[in-house]
Amino acid sequence: MIKFENVSKAxxxxxxxxxxxxxxxxxxxxxxxxxxxxGKSTTLKxxxxxxxxxxxxxxxxxxxxxxxxxxxxxxxxxxxIQNIGLFPHLSVKENISVVPKLLKWDxxxxxxxxxxxxxLMGMQESLFLKKHPSELSGGQAQRIGVARALAxxxxxxxxxxxxxALDPITKSGLQNEILxxxxxxxKTIVFVTHDIDEAVKLADRIAVMNEGKLVAxxxxxxxxxxKENEFIKKFVGFDRALKKLTRLYVEDFIKPYxxxxxxxxxxxxxxxxxxxxxxWVLDDNGELKGWLNNDDSIDFAENIENLVVxxxxxxxxxxxxxxxxxxxxxxxxxxxTLPVVDNRKLIGEIRLADIVGNEKNx
Amino acid sequence: xxxxxxxxxFYPLLMFIAVIFVLxxxxxxxxxxxxxxxxxxxxxxxLALTIEHLYMVTVSAGFSVVAGVFAGVLVTRKFWSxxxxxxxxxxxxxxxxxxxxVLALAVPVVGFGFKPTIIALILYGFFPIVRxxxxxxxxxxxxxxxxxxGMGMTGIQILAKVxxxxxxxxxxAGVRTSVIINIxxxxxxxxxxxxxxxxxxxxxxxxxxxxxxxQGSLCVGLLAVVADKAIEDIGRLLFE
Numbered sequence: 001m002i003k004f005e006n007v008s009k010a011x012x013x014x015x016x017x018x019x020x021x022x023x024x025x026x027x028x029x030x031x032x033x034x035x036x037x038x039g040k041s042t043t044l045k046x047x048x049x050x051x052x053x054x055x056x057x058x059x060x061x062x063x064x065x066x067x068x069x070x071x072x073x074x075x076x077x078x079x080x081i082q083n084i085g086l087f088p089h090l091s092v093k094e095n096i097s098v099v100p101k102l103l104k105w106d107x108x109x110x111x112x113x114x115x116x117x118x119x120l121m122g123m124q125e126s127l128f129l130k131k132h133p134s135e136l137s138g139g140q141a142q143r144i145g146v147a148r149a150l151a152x153x154x155x156x157x158x159x160x161x162x163x164x165a166l167d168p169i170t171k172s173g174l175q176n177e178i179l180x181x182x183x184x185x186x187k188t189i190v191f192v193t194h195d196i197d198e199a200v201k202l203a204d205r206i207a208v209m210n211e212g213k214l215v216a217x218x219x220x221x222x223x224x225x226x227k228e229n230e231f232i233k234k235f236v237g238f239d240r241a242l243k244k245l246t247r248l249y250v251e252d253f254i255k256p257y258x259x260x261x262x263x264x265x266x267x268x269x270x271x272x273x274x275x276x277x278x279x280w281v282l283d284d285n286g287e288l289k290g291w292l293n294n295d296d297s298i299d300f301a302e303n304i305e306n307l308v309v310x311x312x313x314x315x316x317x318x319x320x321x322x323x324x325x326x327x328x329x330x331x332x333x334x335x336x337t338l339p340v341v342d343n344r345k346l347i348g349e350i351r352l353a354d355i356v357g358n359e360k361n362x
Numbered sequence: 363x364x365x366x367x368x369x370x371x372f373y374p375l376l377m378f379i380a381v382i383f384v385l386x387x388x389x390x391x392x393x394x395x396x397x398x399x400x401x402x403x404x405x406x407x408x409l410a411l412t413i414e415h416l417y418m419v420t421v422s423a424g425f426s427v428v429a430g431v432f433a434g435v436l437v438t439r440k441f442w443s444x445x446x447x448x449x450x451x452x453x454x455x456x457x458x459x460x461x462x463x464v465l466a467l468a469v470p471v472v473g474f475g476f477k478p479t480i481i482a483l484i485l486y487g488f489f490p491i492v493r494x495x496x497x498x499x500x501x502x503x504x505x506x507x508x509x510x511x512g513m514g515m516t517g518i519q520i521l522a523k524v525x526x527x528x529x530x531x532x533x534x535a536g537v538r539t540s541v542i543i544n545i546x547x548x549x550x551x552x553x554x555x556x557x558x559x560x561x562x563x564x565x566x567x568x569x570x571x572x573x574x575x576x577q578g579s580l581c582v583g584l585l586a587v588v589a590d591k592a593i594e595d596i597g598r599l600l601f602e
Contacts, residue, residue: 050512075514085509089527099513148513158512 001026001188002047002156007056009042016042018212020056024205026155029182029189031199034209035235040192043209044158047190048077060156075102078149078157078187082164084141086133092144093129099152117147120181139170143177150185159191163198175201196236200224200243208232220247242324245355250326251319253355254340254348262289262305269300280339280346281308288316288339288346316341323355330355370598371591378584382408385577406561408581415558415585418476418548422483423541430488430540431533434495435521449492456489461547465554479551486547487540494536498529531601538593545586549578559585 002024009017017039024030032040045051046058049070058065065073086095093114100110118125121143133141142162149157163171175198182189193199199206199220206223208215210231216223224240226232236243259280260268268279276294283289290310298307317326317338326338336352366372385408437446461482468478502525510520526533552560559582566574 048512050508071514071516073514074512079509079512081505081509081512083503083505085503085505085512087506087510087524087528088503089524098515102514102519 001061002190003059004043005057005059007043007046007053007058009039009046009051010054016212017046017053020214022207022214022217024188024190026188027186028204029178029191029202031191031193031203031206032209033193033196033199033206033235034215036194038209039212040194040207040209041160044160044190044192047156047158048074048079050074071102075099075152076154076156078152078154080142080145080149080157080159080162082161084133084145084162086141086145086148088133090132091129092131092133092136095133095144096148096151098148103152105152113151113153117150120150120184121147121177123147137170138166139174142166142170142174146174146178146181150187154187156188156190159189161192161194164193164195171198178202197243197246201246208235210235242327245324245327246322248323249319250317250321250323250340250350253323253350254319255351255354257339257346257349259346260292262308265292265304265308268292269304272300280349282346286346287344288312288341312339315339317350318342319347326350327352327355369591369595371588371595374584374587374591378581378588381580381584382412385581406557408559408577411557411559411561411578412581412585414556415545415548415560415582418479418483418551418556418558419541419544419589422480422544422548423487423537425480425484426487426491426540426544427537429484430491430536431495433488434492434499434533435526438496438499438525439517446496450496453489453493453496456485459486461486462550462553465550469554474555476551476556478554479548479556482551483544483548487544490539490543491533491536494532494539495529498532498536499525501532502528531597534593534597534600538590538597541589541593542586545582545589549582 004020004022007017007020008015020043032043034040042051046053047060047065049065049068087098090098096114096117097110100113105113114129115125118128123140123143128136128140128144133144136144145162149159163174166174178189179202191199191202200223203220205218206220207217208223208231215229215231216226218226221244223232224236224244226236257280258276259282261282261284263284265281272294278291278293280291281289290308290312292304292308300307315329315333315335315338317329317340319340319342329338330336330352338350339346340348340350389407433449436442437449464482464485465478468481472478472481506524506528507520510524515523548556548558549560549563551558552564559578561578562574563578563582566572566576566578
């Protein structure tokens with residue numbers, strides 16, 4: 001969809017981007033990553049002609065970007081930047097409708113689109129539309145920034161370190177939001193960041209840049225597995241294995257479980273299942289209550305209900321969590337198995353051995 | 363619509379009207395007594411003088427605002443940006459130039475009366491407006507301009523929809539300074555026959571009539587306060 005052919009950019013004697021050639025496929029989220037000054041932002045800005053390349057050509061669906069008038073090209077490409085760049089003198093609604101207005105949409109169409117986008121971003125119209133950017137939190141403002149970029153329904157969205165200035169919690173929330181949105185709208189997104197965790201979490205494909213050159217362009221798993229290239233090895237860091245876990249989800253590693261209902265406990269005490277070292281205990285509604293150690297040395301004879309270990313809310317993990325989260329919970333709670341809970345129902349368990357032993361599957 | 367007495371201009375304006383009314387009445391009841399002499403100017407009432415004064419200030423302020431904003435916008439365009447430091451320095455130096463000197467230079471060219479005064483006022487009022495226009499446009503955050511450009515606005519659209527609206531508060535502050543300075547400065551126009559509220563002051567100074575000086579100064583001072591509050595009110599109506 002977006003193709004770079006031998007693209008270079010020089011400011012006077014200073015080569016910022018050197019002979020870049022790669023192609024971003026339609027519907028993919030491509031992350032450009034590298035240290036400060038590696039030319040990733042410049043590369044992004046050459047797509048919507050905020051920066052003109054000195055050499056080479058950039059084509060979108062086969063058409064050279066130079067054949068478009070810059071303003072016309074930019075109205076067809078969404079653009080989100082760090083620090084948001086919302087217009088402080090316009091309301092949320094006016095901010096979102098900037099590009100549709102430039103494209104001369106009629107009022108009804110704009111109104112309809114604005115409410116559609118607010119709904120998509122999970123923001124209440126009555127609460128936000130009339131507010132000004134200064135009245136929004138950082139996370140809310142960046143949501144509006146994203147909504148504004150999507151306003152005219154562009155095929156391509158460019159994001160230049162959009163979450164760089166946000167706190168970690170808001171940042172992670174917005175990253176999840178982007179993943180959810182991307183599943184829905186399937187845009188071609190070019191995303192610039194210097195945060196490798198963010199890249200690994202979001203990208204379909206990562207372009208690693210250093211000193212103006214493309215070092216590697218591959219799937220995140222492959223980038224994390226790359227042990228030959230010194231730069232990538234250093235950039236990814238020693239915790240590359242942990243980083244891989246962010247792209248794997250608990251739901252794919254769920255194992256069947258053994259459980260017993262509270263009402264059946266006394267029955268269970270009589271006929272132990274020898275093979276299990278513990279069983280989950282459910283209440284009458286099927287909700288997780290705790291677990292029961294099934295060690296031979298424990299005598300189930302007296303008051304078995306007091307032996308159930310309860311208060312294990314911290315252990316529960318949802319199927320959408322990453323393996324990295326699961327591993328973290330295991331370490332902090334000092335256990336090797338976690339119950340996977342969806343909508344308050346126990347649906348399975350995940351074991352440390354599966355997380356550690358899965359390396360070959362990646 | 364807010365209540366009219368809530369406007370800041372309300373009380374100063376009331377006071378100003380009262381003073382002009384009393385002075386004008388006084389002029390017609392006692393001013394033509396025998397022995398009342400004319401010094402330098404044909405004598406006229408306070409209302410007529412105020413109208414003359416306002417005429418000079420509004421005409422010159424009109425020109426200053428248009429020229430000042432235009433110049434400020436021009437030098438903040440990329441194409442003219444080489445001129446920016448020069449214009450900034452001229453604007454600073456220009457403030458120190460005594461308006462009497464401008465009058466002295468203008469008289470040989472355009473003659474006595476309104477014209478040289480208005481020229482001096484335009485020049486004098488021009489500088490605060492240019493400076494504030496430049497400051498206002500430069501205060502627009504870089505990322506706001508970049509996102510405007512990245513969204514596909516043309517240069518003119520960025521200026522009209524983003525830069526000027528965001529700079530307007532600061533530009534209006536410049537206009538306020540400019541107008542107030544000029545209400546004061548316009549009094550010296552009387553020395554070259556422009557009339558206005560400077561006339562009683564100048565004639566009072568020449569024939570050592572303290573009351574003339576007091577009357578003129580009181581009117582000019584009040585007029586400045588009225589103008590100041592008027593512009594403040596305009597700003598609040600526009601931006602709140």
